[in-house]
Every structure is written in structure tokens, then in C-alpha cells.
Amino acid sequence: AAGVIQSPRHLIKEKRETATLKCYPIPRHDTVYWYQQGPGQDPQFLISFYEKMQSDKGSIPDRFSAQQFSDYHSELNMSSLELGDSALYFCASSLGPGVSNQPQHFGDGTRLSIL
Amino acid sequence: AQKITQTQPGMFVQEKEAVTLDCTYDTSDPSYGLFWYKQPSSGEMIFLIYQGSYDQQNATEGRYSLNFQKARKSANLVISASQLGDSAMYFCAMSQITGTASKLTFGTGTRLQVTL
Numbered sequence: 001a002a003g004v005i006q007s008p009r010h011l012i013k014e015k016r017e018t019a020t021l022k023c024y025p026i027p028r029h030d031t032v033y034w035y036q037q038g039p040g041q042d043p044q045f046l047i048s049f050y051e052k053m054q055s056d057k058g059s060i061p062d063r064f065s066a067q068q069f070s071d072y073h074s075e076l077n078m079s080s081l082e083l084g085d086s087a088l089y090f091c092a093s094s095l096g097p098g099v100s101n102q103p104q105h106f107g108d109g110t111r112l113s114i115l
Numbered sequence: 116a117q118k119i120t121q122t123q124p125g126m127f128v129q130e131k132e133a134v135t136l137d138c139t140y141d142t143s144d145p146s147y148g149l150f151w152y153k154q155p156s157s158g159e160m161i162f163l164i165y166q167g168s169y170d171q172q173n174a175t176e177g178r179y180s181l182n183f184q185k186a187r188k189s190a191n192l193v194i195s196a197s198q199l200g201d202s203a204m205y206f207c208a209m210s211q212i213t214g215t216a217s218k219l220t221f222g223t224g225t226r227l228q229v230t231l
Contacts, residue, residue, distance in 0.1 A: 042222060
């Protein structure tokens, strides 16, 4: 079965650079979520989209922005990168608006390292 | 605000034995979902099992079962017949409907090590 595709898998950047992470949800999934997982931490919710509209915002820095496109893929744009942004970034997708029992299926994550 | 508590930072279990990973939660929402995810050392997050707040029966998926005790606000994961490949970090999570989507709040995880 098709899964959530994230690219790139690994990304190395320097401080103050920008980065773009991409996410392709499972076909027919209309909701996309972004999570950030720091080393040894649990994933923290950043932002979500339903039908190309932002649904909710969590602890996402103002330096980050995201959008969902007409084909439902999503991109997380990160600017002025800081050392503390080094983390594993997950995209997840699910089916249905605001249905709490729909499991979120996660991609393999993008491991971002800031030098 | 929702909160998930996993009090076992690490657990050991022998191969072929059963193990229970604890999870308690706190929420004022009457409708919520509880999930368990497995994260191997390679990093991916794998969905294991789901329990809805209104479900009368405990969820089961193969070797995984969820011991849901609503009055005690607990949702423990039971893994039967443990295998070496079960060694991983396990996260309990709760969904909360916000706007038009449901975000997940995770516990701090339990690292399970299966031994021979």
C-alpha cells in the first residue's frame, strides 16, 4: 500500500540558511500534519492542513511556514535556520475532516541537521 | 489541555513473553482517540492500534491489544509473544479535534528491549 512520502530523507544546512521539506500524503488523504521530533523527545505538533487550508497551528516558529497544494502535497519552509532546529521532521496524513478516530499515518521523516 | 503520561522510560521482556506498556491520559473532551505508535531505531513512526473513547470493546490488532479503562483514564498496550523485532520506542498518543483536523499529543515514550 502507498505510504506517506517525504523528501529529502536527510538534509544538512548551515545556520541562517533556508530549507524546504516536502510531503506527499497517502492517495485520497486530504489532511496533512507536520511534527518536529528533537533528539530523545516525543513528536511535537507544528501545523496541519485540511483541503489546502490551514487547520491548526502548534508550536511552529514564525520563521517556518507551510502550505498544502492543489494535489494535496505539502511543503514546510524553514528560514534563518538555527542550531535548535536540528530534528526529525515528520509529515503525517489522514482521511477526513476533524475525525478523531482516523489514524495519522507518518512518513519516514526528514532528518535535518544544522551545522 | 490534553496530557499523555507514560511512566516507564524503559522496559525489558524476554522473547515469547507478553509485556504491558502503560499509558494514562487526561482530557476534558468527551470524544477522543487513543493511539499507539512504534518507532524503531531507524526513526520511522509506525501506527499500531487505535481506541475510540466511545468504543465498548478493547481494540486488538494481531499481537497488539489495547487495555482501555475509561474510568481510570488508562490505555495500556499489551504485546503478546514478544519478538526481537519488537525492540523499539513506543509512543502513546491522543487525538484532539482542532478546527478541521485532529492533532496528536504524544507521551514521552517507553523504550522496549526484547531479550533472548
